């Protein structure tokens with residue numbers, strides 16, 4: 682059953698996974714930089730681009746009562762700050778939009794077919810909060826949101842899988858049913874094969890982290906991280922939020938994004954009451970995030 686508790690758990694999960702995972706992202710240089718800029722003046726853990734773009738998406742949807750691509754592109758660009766650690770092509774794009782370029786003219790500037798980074802997937806849990814019960818509406822709006830920054834089919838497909846997994850988590854479907862539906866929804870063999878492996882790995886009791894990294898990936902590209910996040914959310918579905926986080930930290934690579942997506946799905950299953958309060962109060966802007974979750978929930982109820 683969908684409820685307010687799950688909405689708060691999903692949005693806060695996304696932000697906590699991001700802020701707690703950020704110190705573990707990337708190589709030694711990135712980690713050193715984050716040590717210097719990873720806290721706010723009042724000592725809270727800063728979140729990165731993942732949460733910033735999720736907040737932008739929520740605010741733009743609430744403002745328009747729809748995914749309005751021009752408004753969303755403008756909102757992303759206005760929030761852009763280099764210190765949030767945006768991916769290289771997204772940074773370039775948002776800076777051009779901020780200077781007045783139309784997103785349609787610049788979203789394929791760096792990569793001719795658009796980016797397949799995981800940047801559209803990391804904000805996709807919010808779309809499941811906007812469209813919690815209509816799967817086709819969810820897919821249509823994932824396409825609209827992704828096209829602005831990640832027009833490559835693999836970038837869009839990763840976002841679709843994360844959005845559908847979150848929607849299914851809100852609805853409390855069984856893990857088997859979720860994976861079966863995701864497999865059915867895959868268009869490319871790269872994702873289909875990974876969902877097949879994930880289905881086996883969720884069942885298997887002695888699967889090694891090394892194997893997950895090798896088969897599902899831990900990188901910044903959507904095919905290297907989206908199914909990985911789905912795997913963790915299902916593998917740790919009956920375990921604690923903190924135990925899932927510590928496994929993702931050990932995985933390495935694109936930790937902030939993999940933990941952000943996994944924690945958002947986990948939060949959609951279980952709700953805020955299963956997340957430690959210290960995790961919530963330690964991150965920046967947690968009150969604002971809770972308010973956005975409340976507004977999204979109210980809107981979703983009003984449109985039933």
Ligand code: R7I
Nearest residue numbers: 766767768769770771792795796797798799800901935938
């Ligand atoms: O996807 P994106 O916004 O990055 C998100 C990541 C997350 O980990 C955040 O936490 C942040 O740290 O960055 O950034 P993009 O720049 O769109 O894509 C990320 C990377 O994917 C690019 O820098 C490329 O390495 C790769 N990539 C591609 N490579 C070749 N050809 C994406 N699209 C292509 C492509 O078409």
Ligand code: MG
Nearest residue numbers: 729730731937
């Ligand atoms: Mg990030």
Ligand code: MG
Nearest residue numbers: 706766767768
């Ligand atoms: Mg980064």
Ligand code: MG
Nearest residue numbers: 935936937938
């Ligand atoms: Mg990342």
